[in-house]
Amino acid sequence: MDYATLLQLLDTTLRLATPLLFACLAGLYSERAGIFDIGLEGKMLMAAMASASVAFLTGSVWVGMFAGMAASLVLAGIHGVASITFRGNQLISGVALNFVASGITVLIAQRLFGQGGRTPPLAGDARFEAITLPLAEELRGVPVLGPLYAEVISGHPLLVYVALLMVPLTWWVLYRTRFGLRLRAVGENPAAVDTAGISVVGLRFAAVAITGILCGLAGAYMATALQAGFGREMTAGRGYIALAALIFAKWRPVAALWACLLFGFFQALALRPDVVEAVVQVKVPVPFLDALPYVLTVLVLAGFVGKAIPPRAGGEPYVKER
């Protein structure tokens, strides 16, 4: 494999890792606050449909993006009501909302456009265009680093950089702000937070709302930047891969970045079986590459690659009096 191919692979990696990263950080807020969310997939799908539809109808990708966030927030709100207000089973609520999203996105897209549950292809201002970072062309001549900067780091849609910036931001919010401290506390020991006179319900709803917004960005990126429009089931299990990445990263923001890049790299490899074959000298079946993130996650969960300890109060509804 030559350097150009490697750069191509890394470029694809970054593009494919972005939705994973948004969704993974989304899950991080929720799960750190003690609300399990296996509904990331559904929220992404909902946001993808809403953003593509609205972007097509208004011709503005920005309006589309906010519509995607709003759609994702609706599902997040239902999840919040079910799991916080009514203390329902968070896992079941997530599963349910994934099914609802899977079906209703097709219903709405079919109603709006009548094209078999997809949106018409987006073009022009209805899509996020690639941005060339400053000096990308000028620095291309610099050996090794120049092409890396020009090919891999530069030339992505805005949301890719937003996703990358979300990592330090999340770290800062989580570990350096009062809100972050409380958020983490509510996921470990909600009774202590309650005793301190801070609303457990309020904090958890805030976390679930952030999850909704970030999943919205993930879906909007999928439909208006990575691809040009919405198609049925277009998220194709990415919500679950993001969940896997979150566990792989042991619920930490910076580790989440590396996990998402790793899983994005596997997805990029699965698109280029020829490269894989050239490197390892044996024919590797594509399904094997597809399954790698899941296998790795199971290994992590099994404790063979470090131990993943979830937030202590995760999945348990908080009851004020016992």
Next chain:
Amino acid sequence: MERLPKWADVALVPLISLLLAAIIAALVILAIGQDPWEALTVMVQGSVMNAYGWGYTLYYASSFMFTGLAVTVAFHASLFNIGGEGQAQLGGLGVALACLFIPWPHWTLALLGAATAAALFGAAWAAIPAYLQARRGSHIVITTIMFNYIAAAVLIFLLVDVLRPDGQMDPATARFPEAAQLPTLNEIPGFNLIFTSNVPANVTLFIALGMAVVVWLLLWRTRLGYAIRAFGKSEAAARYAGISPFAIIMVAMLISGGLAGMMAINNVMGEAERLLQNSASGAGFIGIAVALMGRNHPVGVVLAALLFGFLFQGGAELGLWTKIPIEMRTVVQGLVILFTGALDVMVRMLLTWIFNLFRAGRAVKGAA
């Protein structure tokens, strides 16, 4: 605030949940500019008003009984087995291998062999998540989700690269031999008087019903069933009573995986007669809805499986005869899971409130 009477808790709560799901579904149909009443008519007409429709409804229901029972057994040990889909796909692999590579003299023996293979493969696929939960504390929900995806990858690999006959384009195994094909309801004497045309429902239906009885006996009439339920209610108490958590987690998940795997004798052996990609086609997930709706009791599961069989067949009819896409049934499925599984507290609160209104009314009358 008084508690709900038992009959209301058992029967009324799921019915109200179902009603709420139906109301939301009707609103969704209205919102996409269609007529909910017409939709319901089409669904009923196409699934339960004639023998042909019943042939499909019962076929789907048989699959859902297996997966619903699978989820039920795991639920009683307070394990959420979300991996029915993968286990059913592996069960399909077991069926395919048994049917393709063993020369069965008669379908009854083939059925016995294939069912055993299906159960073994399904159980094996559940064994790893179970072991990881029992010994290493990995959350079974996440591992079973991961195993669904791994199962899909394994099957794609096997169907494309290993089991596909030479010269065939689509990723599937060869067709099973004649002796390994199950009689459908229209081929069974007696039933052929009702089912005059070819329907997919087959003898597996009776095995599914039989398994419901077996699961009931297991859970409520055996020592093991007692141990499973005790463990599900309180791990600490079960441990104190000398019940091994490791053994219960393993056994409950093996039974659960085996039941999910056995679904394959219905769809793979009974209907497709060869193993296709994505053979379970979502039935593993519907098992969750069926178990929740059926309140984790075999009788409830059978009834809920029939309901979902109706929804599935009716949903297909919607896709054929109306402008409502077939995905409507996924929405309904999600809504039923949401209301019966996650918002059950809300429904119960609502009912308790209504009951107390009546009680208060009666008390006032009594005083007067």
